Amino acid sequence: MVEPRADLSLPMQLDCLLHYFKCLSMVARLFTSLSSDADPILFVWYDAFNPDHQDGVSSQRSAIQLEKAAVVFNLGAIYSQIAASCDRTTALGRHLAMEAFKVAANFFRQLWQVFAKDVVATLDLTLVFAEFLHLLFSAQASELELREELNNNDASYALQQHRCALLFRSVYELYSRAYELIPTDSAARKHVDSFDQTWVTHLYQKATFFEAEASQRQSSILPKSERPRKFRSVTSCALDHDAECVPEILVRGICCRVRKVLYEDRKQTYIDLNLSEYNPFKMMKYGKLVAYPWDMPPPYPTDLAILSSSLVSLSSDILAFIPLKKSEPLNLYESLRSYFVLKYSESVAERVDGLLEMLHKLRNEMLRDDLSLPLRRDCLMRYYKCLCMIEPFFPMNASPNPPIFVWYNAINPQQHSSQHNIHLEKASVLFNLAAICTHIALSCDLTTVQGRRLAMDAKKDATYWFYLMSMFESRKASGTIDVSRHYFHVLDFQFHHLELMFRVPQPHEPSLSGYPVSAYYPSTSGPPLAYDPSSDVTQQFVLGYSTAHSLLQRVCRAAPCLDLLSEVSPVKIKDGNLVANAAT
Incomplete structure (x- = not known):
């Protein structure tokens, strides 16, 4: 995972990260039981948006949490790269990109809500950046879904306009929330300006465009009482209905x-x-x-x-x-x-x-x-x-x-x-x-x-x-x-x-050690089964x-x-x- 290999495709890198994450989860319980005088295992990670790889952060108190958070970040990043590499001029390419952006957004949501908490790390692993990336990729997935809906010839004109009005509003709200996160946080804004200032400008332009388009469509289609007030979660849609490929x-x-x-x-x-x-x-x-x-x-x-x-x-x-x-x-x-x-x-x-x-x-x-x-x-x-x-x-x-x-x-x-x-x-x-x-x-x-x-x-x-x-x-x-x-x-x-x-x-049930199995399960025959979950290391691994x-x-x-x-x-x-x- 760490060694740069030019021969690894994005799907191969993804498979490696997924396997490593499962293995990490298996041994995560061991890190909570390490004694204070044992030699700690330190994981060092660098900021993803710093091309010089300076100011790496290691963590001893929450080492495994930092490692898992960084792997989840990279899983989201790989899916975003897969999405960006798809040919969005075709229905199949748009569908692949939309699904990849959705999965990337889901990984960054997990990073924001679960893995980045209580982790002292670089700015790219902070809660504000994880939420920002979740909103950004959700918006791009919704934008592709909107494009699919605009090409939908199956629905009636009024129904299609209704759906598009909802989607325009949803995309605007996502871009707007992502834009508002960064400028209001001085550290995050300074960090964004250090690697690419066009991110904030891009988000502002996207939010402005979709807000104007959503307002125009809603005013002509929807009554005021039916205007959406919150984001409707993105759902996967079918490919173009008139696709001949x-x-x-x-x-x-x-x-x-x-x-x-x-x-x-x-x-x-x-x-x-x-x-x-x-x-x-x-x-x-x-x-x-x-x-x-x-x-x-x-x-x-x-x-x-x-x-x-x-x-x-x-x-x-x-x-x-x-x-x-x-x-x-x-x-x-x-x-x-x-x-x-x-x-x-x-x-x-x-x-x-x-x-x-x-x-x-x-x-x-x-x-x-x-x-x-x-x-x-x-x-x-x-x-x-x-x-x-x-x-x-x-x-x-x-x-x-x-x-x-x-x-x-x-x-x-x-x-x-x-x-x-x-x-x-x-x-x-x-x-x-x-x-x-x-x-x-x-x-x-x-x-x-x-x-x-x-x-x-x-x-x-x-x-x-x-x-x-x-x-x-x-x-x-x-x-x-x-x-x-x-x-x-x-x-x-x-x-x-x-x-x-x-x-x-189960652990809360009476121990079967020393008693016939058939005493508890009449349909079972065989030697007694002893079960001590606290001493079963393999079982702990499998639970992880x-x-x-x-x-x-x-x-x-x-x-x-x-x-x-x-x-x-x-x-x-x-x-x-x-x-x-x-x-x-």
């Missing part, structure tokens, strides 16, 4: 659908620490944390030692392993590419060729029987994201060779469903995600706290995937009984039994990681489009084209 339509598909499916604020931390390939470290057997070499490209070697070699013996009334659904092979690449050539052109097909290749590759991978459960889970999740991208083009009525999805009943393999229906494909993928999670949950070592937490997270994931299948895809897909809403309701009661079996005792993970999800949850810039995305945006990510 196929990559933009595909990106719109992942923005509209993946947000509600894969970006919920879920806290299944253990399953990601044990099974995901894209964390900076993994938890191995007996709770040992092992870091990945930073320069090691994915896929990383997966150690499944935490999964027991034999199945957990279960009573007859407890859910057994849910079998995976089988599917017939399908050449998605040829059928989709011929459709884009026929409906659009050869050049359009070339622009999305990377996505079509990745779809074909992921579908073949998910059908392999030799993949480990974690690898298959990651493959299915990436494939589901790609399916969300192509969903707007279904049904492909203009295609002479539409893809036909064939899936067999997981409960009765003699039955199958054959349809040109992408919702059948998505429902089947969600079913297999849930089935894999039940396999993982039921093969964990329940005699350890880590094993139980992993099992509980896997069970929650399974319930979540089944819920999504029943709520969104099953309603639009008439497949076999295993992907129906009725099947999920049948499983729901049995999942409750699993939750009792996997549940980890969970806090950081939840924070980052909350800050970035409204920006699924930005994931297409990530190094771990199955498809990446490059020069307006969708290309397959070689790393995956």
Whole structure:
């Protein structure tokens, strides 16, 4: 993170900072317990707006707070640089920039409200500067949203004018509040004048323009009683409604659908620490944390030692392993590419060729029987994201060779469903995600706290995937009984039994040490489970990681489009084209 490397792109720098922030949060508790006579760990940071890097500030009393505040500042700065580098002459570029500015504003809000408090630091980490940067990037995100609304041809003229009047007023208030912060603080004003005096002038001109425009539009459209008095929070909007660019339509598909499916604020931390390939470290057997070499490209070697070699013996009334659904092979690449050539052109097909290749590759991978459960889970999740991208083009009525999805009943393999229906494909993928999670949950070592937490997270994931299948895809897909809403309701009661079996005792509950587990959880069998959270260092680390993970999800949850810039995305945006990510 510190070493200047010209070969690191902005997304790679971002991934590094995000990983480092999670690791910092894991060890943060250790800094509060360091004795006064121990050699302190000092973090030295320089002012971001001072090009000479003078007057660096170190902190001993709140060392970890300074380090985390500086990392959060840099996360906001990287997102602002990503936003500024987007091509805002296109709908896709404006949408990427808007999302990046929103995330930057969210990071600076966290800096202002949480991380910069009680930190003796340079002026760029003071509360006034953090609030100023939060308002500045919120204003720029709102300005881009306003530009999208001005290009919106979907709404009626009166409704569009009403929305624009509200947005003009919101943008004015944000720029105005940002401008008022700096001149009223002598230290901040002196600091701004030392690196670039045009900042204040720019803000004043922006506020003046948007105030005049908002007043004109409101006076002609809105009655006085309906004029807004406070800022309306910025929400992500769709791309241009009349966009004819196929990559933009595909990106719109992942923005509209993946947000509600894969970006919920879920806290299944253990399953990601044990099974995901894209964390900076993994938890191995007996709770040992092992870091990945930073320069090691994915896929990383997966150690499944935490999964027991034999199945957990279960009573007859407890859910057994849910079998995976089988599917017939399908050449998605040829059928989709011929459709884009026929409906659009050869050049359009070339622009999305990377996505079509990745779809074909992921579908073949998910059908392999030799993949480990974690690898298959990651493959299915990436494939589901790609399916969300192509969903707007279904049904492909203009295609002479539409893809036909064939899936067999997981409960009765003699039955199958054959349809040109992408919702059948998505429902089947969600079913297999849930089935894999039940396999993982039921093969964990329940005699350890880590094993139980992993099992509980896997069970929650399974319930979540089944819920999504029943709520969104099953309603639009008439497949076999295993992907129906009725099947999920049948499983729901049995999942409750699993939750009792996997549940980890909390600190306020009676200690189970020396007592049979079955005395507290009748559905569980096995040796006694001792749990002392105060002496469980690994548990303290995971709690810190969970806090950081939840924070980052909350800050970035409204920006699924930005994931297409990530190094771990199955498809990446490059020069307006969708290309397959070689790393995956």
